[in-house]
Amino acid sequence: MNDNYKGFLLALLMVSATAHGATTAEGDADTGSTPPGEEEAPWLDTGHAYVVQRADNIARWMDNFFGVNRVEEEAPYSTLRLRLEHEWDEIDDHESDIKLRGKVYLPKLNKRLSLLFSDDDDGIETNDLIDKQDSPDDVALQYTAREKERYRIDFKVGLRSSLHPKASVRYRYEYPMTESLIGRFSEEVLYRGDDGFGSRTRLELDKILSDNKVLQWYNRVDWEEEESGIQWRTGLSLNRRLSDKRALGYFIGASGETSPYHLTENYGFGMRYRQNIYRPWLFIEVQPRYAWRKSYENPDREGAANILLRLEAVFTRDFGD
Template sequence: MRQRLRRIGSAVCRGGLLLSLALGGPSLAGAQADADAPAAAVEPSLEEESVAAEEGSAGDKTRPSPHWVDSSHAYATNRAQALAQWMDDFFGAPIADAERANSFVRAILIDDWDERDGHDPKLRLRGQVNLPKISSRADLVFSGEEAEQTLTEEERAQENDVGVRFNFRDSNRTRLDATVSLRSGPALLPGVRFRYQQPISENSWGRFTQRLQYHTEDGYRALSNFDLNRILSEDTLIRWGGRLRYREDKEFWDWNTGITYRRWFKDHKDFPSAIEYYVAMSGRDKPQTFETNYRIGVLYRRQFFREFLFYEIEPNYNWRRDEFEDKREGVLGIVFRLEVMLDESLIRTER
């Protein structure tokens, strides 16, 4: 088992070497708000983050934030963290949604096509509802809202559950929460989640998340996520991310690692947009350690017509091998997404 874990760790770390070297490089110009950018696309300044943190520590949740993209930057401590969190918010990353303070819902219509399996249309819902009558720290969460961003589209679609989450601690560096969810089957999933984040330099920032769950039908689960972020300019970011997971019912470890380059476009006056280029690889350790997929792709996301409407186009290419004995196969694919995203602050703004 130790040798197996060492092989997995070595494979996961390959993608991080380049970015780790970059973290030691000279500091570049940090991200700052563009005066002509729309309100929805403005990255919060460090001064704004400090004020938000003070208000958050005082427990003041009565005043709505100016716009939904600013709703989860309460603890940004440097430019890398502020830009990384803004990008996660704009792309609708599940890891960002898991730490939102307000109620929200995302309805996403997806058409996932590839030349091997054809079209796979689906509707995915996720969100949370605050439960102030129970506790200011309690939320009702549903439909895989807490699924980590390194999960594949297929894995996210399987994370359909409804539950109650209680936030024990939420500070500058750490967050600890517990969730009890009900999943189709039916099955009960109690679990805890711990997050630690730390500035590395003025333009670099790291984050680690650990989740432990117990599935009443499938047994124990453990999921570790980590990412390193580096600002390249005021509107671009590079990230190395990795995931290591164990499920008792599968009896093997699987992993995923990749590098993404994100850029925010400021030239759209009415509605912001951003693009992501990525390369990734995934694998598992049984029957022996091997790579199940190499993936390369581009994701373009844009807000359109109204502040709560988004579309995404994601062409990609995969070199898959489902089983160790299989021959690797190249598969071209493209994913279309249409999303409606509503939360309390946006509704108030519209009024």
């Protein structure tokens, strides 16, 4: 992440926090976040219930604990994540990075408005075989146009790190197919000044196996105006809650693109272990992985071991109090 841009993000976050009367940041040892108190607005009650009141749902607990971006973007409270990462790869050697991701909920301006940092999710799932260290650093305003029990519509407008404008509209629908199976679909249409129009389609299924175990299947298809064909990825993960402060997951996955050739770029497997340490807001994570990779430049598929080490600070606040 560019140092000047990172400083801009931190300064912007501090200004937002001051403007909304921030007090001491607190975390939750069980989930890695402390949801705020109840609000009077019906739509806000619905959103808060969606994220918080279903905490007994192991799928929701897993998403919160592992820091799934979607959950934070839809929550009516503010979150800041600072990640220190070091990755070793058998082919690409070592690489380190500092990542800042956050959301400032802005109820004093509008209860449907939030400010997002690095919101441009570049296809990085929490258990991807290849964690992209050079993910873009963006700033955007998010406006929740409509929110019901099962669906939600959001508009975003902002700037990319290249200072090109961006805008998008996203529809998300979630449906409990059975008591132990949850389906989730989302479609986002976007425009980015340097890349043109594009779309992101997601389909996810969460199968609750027990009070402490969930099987998750995710699928994603991306299309961009400047690129021929589409990019796709799919994965299956088995996550287990070991305690209120520890979780373990196993995953397999694959990714590729359809043009100019039908190419499966990566497939492989891995595991991840995450634990809350010392303070409610501090986490460590280890992800050993093995993937077989192929590209147009290197048509011979190569197998490579990879390990990602992560230290993460998570601060969750209600700036609306």
